Amino acid sequence: MKRPTILVLGAGYGGLSTVVNLQKSLGTDDADIVLINKNDYHYEATWLHEAAAGTLTPEQVRYDIKRVINEQKVKFIKAEVKGIDVKEKVVTSDAGTHTYDYLVISLGFEGETFGIPGLDKYALSIANVKAARQIRDHIDYQFATWSLEDEKDDSRLTIIVGGAGFTGIEFLGELGNRVPELCKEYDVPAEKVRVICVEAAPMVLPGFDPELVKYAVGQLEAKGIEFSIGTPVVEATPEGVKIKKGEDEFEFIKAGTVVWAAGVRGNRLIEETGIENMRARVKIDKDLRAPGYPDVFIIGDCALMINEETNRPYPPTAQIAMQQGDMCANNIVALLKGQPTAQFVPDLKGSVCSLGHDDAIGVVYGKKLTGTKASFMKKVVDNRSLFLIGGLGLTMKKGKFKFF
Amino acid sequence: MKRPTILVLGAGYGGLSTVVNLQKSLGTDDADIVLINKNDYHYEATWLHEAAAGTLTPEQVRYDIKRVINEQKVKFIKAEVKGIDVKEKVVTSDAGTHTYDYLVISLGFEGETFGIPGLDKYALSIANVKAARQIRDHIDYQFATWSLEDEKDDSRLTIIVGGAGFTGIEFLGELGNRVPELCKEYDVPAEKVRVICVEAAPMVLPGFDPELVKYAVGQLEAKGIEFSIGTPVVEATPEGVKIKKGEDEFEFIKAGTVVWAAGVRGNRLIEETGIENMRARVKIDKDLRAPGYPDVFIIGDCALMINEETNRPYPPTAQIAMQQGDMCANNIVALLKGQPTAQFVPDLKGSVCSLGHDDAIGVVYGKKLTGTKASFMKKVVDNRSLFLIGGLGLTMKKGKFKFF
Numbered sequence: 077m078k079r080p081t082i083l084v085l086g087a088g089y090g091g092l093s094t095v096v097n098l099q100k101s102l103g104t105d106d107a108d109i110v111l112i113n114k115n116d117y118h119y120e121a122t123w124l125h126e127a128a129a130g131t132l133t134p135e136q137v138r139y140d141i142k143r144v145i146n147e148q149k150v151k152f153i154k155a156e157v158k159g160i161d162v163k164e165k166v167v168t169s170d171a172g173t174h175t176y177d178y179l180v181i182s183l184g185f186e187g188e189t190f191g192i193p194g195l196d197k198y199a200l201s202i203a204n205v206k207a208a209r210q211i212r213d214h215i216d217y218q219f220a221t222w223s224l225e226d227e228k229d230d231s232r233l234t235i236i237v238g239g240a241g242f243t244g245i246e247f248l249g250e251l252g253n254r255v256p257e258l259c260k261e262y263d264v265p266a267e268k269v270r271v272i273c274v275e276a277a278p279m280v281l282p283g284f285d286p287e288l289v290k291y292a293v294g295q296l297e298a299k300g301i302e303f304s305i306g307t308p309v310v311e312a313t314p315e316g317v318k319i320k321k322g323e324d325e326f327e328f329i330k331a332g333t334v335v336w337a338a339g340v341r342g343n344r345l346i347e348e349t350g351i352e353n354m355r356a357r358v359k360i361d362k363d364l365r366a367p368g369y370p371d372v373f374i375i376g377d378c379a380l381m382i383n384e385e386t387n388r389p390y391p392p393t394a395q396i397a398m399q400q401g402d403m404c405a406n407n408i409v410a411l412l413k414g415q416p417t418a419q420f421v422p423d424l425k426g427s428v429c430s431l432g433h434d435d436a437i438g439v440v441y442g443k444k445l446t447g448t449k450a451s452f453m454k455k456v457v458d459n460r461s462l463f464l465i466g467g468l469g470l471t472m473k474k475g476k477f478k479f480f
Numbered sequence: 481m482k483r484p485t486i487l488v489l490g491a492g493y494g495g496l497s498t499v500v501n502l503q504k505s506l507g508t509d510d511a512d513i514v515l516i517n518k519n520d521y522h523y524e525a526t527w528l529h530e531a532a533a534g535t536l537t538p539e540q541v542r543y544d545i546k547r548v549i550n551e552q553k554v555k556f557i558k559a560e561v562k563g564i565d566v567k568e569k570v571v572t573s574d575a576g577t578h579t580y581d582y583l584v585i586s587l588g589f590e591g592e593t594f595g596i597p598g599l600d601k602y603a604l605s606i607a608n609v610k611a612a613r614q615i616r617d618h619i620d621y622q623f624a625t626w627s628l629e630d631e632k633d634d635s636r637l638t639i640i641v642g643g644a645g646f647t648g649i650e651f652l653g654e655l656g657n658r659v660p661e662l663c664k665e666y667d668v669p670a671e672k673v674r675v676i677c678v679e680a681a682p683m684v685l686p687g688f689d690p691e692l693v694k695y696a697v698g699q700l701e702a703k704g705i706e707f708s709i710g711t712p713v714v715e716a717t718p719e720g721v722k723i724k725k726g727e728d729e730f731e732f733i734k735a736g737t738v739v740w741a742a743g744v745r746g747n748r749l750i751e752e753t754g755i756e757n758m759r760a761r762v763k764i765d766k767d768l769r770a771p772g773y774p775d776v777f778i779i780g781d782c783a784l785m786i787n788e789e790t791n792r793p794y795p796p797t798a799q800i801a802m803q804q805g806d807m808c809a810n811n812i813v814a815l816l817k818g819q820p821t822a823q824f825v826p827d828l829k830g831s832v833c834s835l836g837h838d839d840a841i842g843v844v845y846g847k848k849l850t851g852t853k854a855s856f857m858k859k860v861v862d863n864r865s866l867f868l869i870g871g872l873g874l875t876m877k878k879g880k881f882k883f884f
Contacts, residue, residue, distance in 0.1 A: 135665070206627045207628055209627070209628075209666070210621070210624040210628050212624075213617065213620045213621040214624075216621075217618060217620075217621045220610070220614040220616075220617040221614055223614075224611055224613075261538070261539075262613070
């Protein structure tokens with residue numbers, strides 16, 4: 077009898093969790109496990125704001141996939157997925173075609189610019205490790221050029237961050253620490269630098285406890301970061317962004333760097349599968365399968381799951397993606413054994429939003445935290461991702477131990 | 481009786497040598513020594529190619545001027561010199577006007593683009609520490625962008641170095657070591673990168689021993705560096721450079737980075753003084769004074785001195801500039817005491833051209849050297865500059881001890 081093929085697309089939190097749990101549960105003869113990923117490394121998507129600000133190096137936020145997979149059991153293919161045919165059960169990539177018996181789609185998020193003109197072209201995005209690295213180098217280059225040029229264009233030193241959600245605030249927190257270093261490195265007077273957060277919604281960090289949000293904004297403002305809230309970006313140009321301040325009131329902010337950190341969506345390939353979706357996210361069944369496709373699991377940022385307590389979707393977090401990967405592996409093993417699948421219920425331990433390496437806000441096991449305590453917990457969370465996927469060895473090598 | 485004022489313009493090798501020797505020879509009541517420099521730091525101009533390639537940080541190639549001057553004896557003014565009136569004996573800077581009894585012009589070099597269209601605008605230049613830093617960041621940004629972009633523009637990874645003289649070759653040597661690191665850091669396949677040296681003259685490193693030049697070119701070619709010799713750059717554009725390959729034959733080389741390292745001249749302010757000059761270099765008297773201006777000394781890159789053995793000018797080197805600073809201080813002290821001045825004769829200990837941190841070519845005390853021996857001597861030379869100006873403390877702090 078031919079061994080069934082389990083094909084996992086993407087080596088993010090969800091995909092890697094699935095694979096490492098499958099290789100624990102299955103013997104070499106039980107199934108062919110195939111993992112396809114664009115890069116030969118996994119990156120910590122929740123640490124990208126640090127690579128973008130330059131407070132961590134790109135190397136610090138990624139590790140080789142081969143460090144965590146058992147190559148006796150898992151075949152890794154470095155390739156970019158180009159198409160998913162869930163009817164014919166074939167995936168195409170730039171390395172060829174791949175058939176499957178069970179498919180796990182864990183392709184992660186893409187940035188969403190909501191059709192705002194110019195953003196795609198002129199704004200940078202913290203989308204992956206290469207994009208984060210480009211943001212760091214772009215900011216460095218602006219500072220270097222300002223420092224060198226005779227007629228100084230101060231707008232080179234203006235950084236606009238679009239979005240006051242989780243990613244935007246964490247990136248601002250890093251910039252708050254990084255800008256003084258940049259000023260020193262590049263001989264730039266601190267008062268020349270502007271960091272402005274522009275947000276369309278009337279609030280910062282929607283969904284977070286208001287008291288914690290107030291603390292976060294206060295801490296960031298103390299570092300010189302400006303907030304423009306309730307003022308949507310309506311256009312981006314090579315010179316900066318136009319924001320809407322009132323009914324017929326607009327302002328153009330000149331800026332050498334515009335980073336768009338507002339809004340994510342699922343992977344565009346989902347939209348071509350024919351599976352019903354919203355912005356490439358699929359409202360999955362409780363056992364993580366795509367409705368109508370019992371051999372297709374969708375987890376992580378491409379999966380949509382409603383929190384019945386709040387009647388709103390769970391946010392696309394690493395925590396949930398890893399739990400889904402765990403459960404996804406268990407359910408595939410169950411199907412292989414002809415057993416019933418289990419239902420996924422997120423185990424929400426809390427949420428911590430960092431404000432630089434030394435400050436944070438968060439709710440952990442129902443307890444509100446700020447400052448170094450919250451920051452400590454953030455590092456526990458970050459190291460936990462490493463531990464769950466790669467064990468102690470990986471955690472020792474790539475973990476954040478500054479505070480330990 | 482009013483103390484005479486000695487005004488030194490520029491804190492490069494020549495200016496700082498003058499000041500540290502003056503402060504050793506003169507008591508606080510003997511003279512007012514004033515040093516004006518654009519930055520509050522001195523940088524090692526002979527190490528700039530390393531900062532430009534990214535093999536040394538900008539911090540490693542500069543140090544605070546206050547580390548080496550005695551503030552009891554020397555008044556340091558951070559200001560940019562705007563004009564020199566040698567008839568009225570007044571210097572103007574962005575900090576005001578400055579009178580003098582003795583003036584030392586040690587303002588260093590500027591890049592010379594020989595009127596080639598586009599070079600001023602589109603080529604980068606290793607002119608100072610800020611310019612070197614911008615080159616490093618520019619190259620980083622090109623690699624980051626190539627790595628990120630979907631439709632890859634390979635010309636981003638082409639670096640053209642204009643000039644196969646001392647600076648050009650030393651910069652190429654650093655690039656030879658740095659490019660493999662960049663490829664690793666930015667996930668770029670090495671075969672995509674091109675580094676091309678374009679030189680108008682029919683030879684590399686004119687004036688150097690031909691056997692050593694052959695060694696250098698071979699070593700650089702082994703690192704993948706291409707040479708286009710006897711092919712002048714005739715135009716630079718935002719996309720690259722046009723070179724002349726024959727009577728009516730031209731080639732356009734697309735390149736994301738163009739660094740112009742061919743040709744230096746003296747400081748443009750010299751041309752406005754009315755003192756006879758060639759490309760802002762003054763053929764000085766043997767005691768280092770400007771002809772016809774017995775109170776004006778000119779040393780370093782703005783000074784022109786003919787080597788009577790070869791009937792050609794001595795090259796503008798750090799070695800000669802520091803010896804001139806030494807002698808300049810002695811001659812000013814002599815004038816203050818009503819004694820005759822001495823004549824300057826360079827004591828040429830040799831010349832070493834580095835080919836990266838681990839290789840070099842050179843002639844030291846008449847002996848030809850290549851490889852690690854030459855590289856060792858290069859570091860001795862570099863540390864010697866620190867020692868002569870700042871003593872053991874500065875050498876310990878900023879010296880190149882990798883090989884020691």
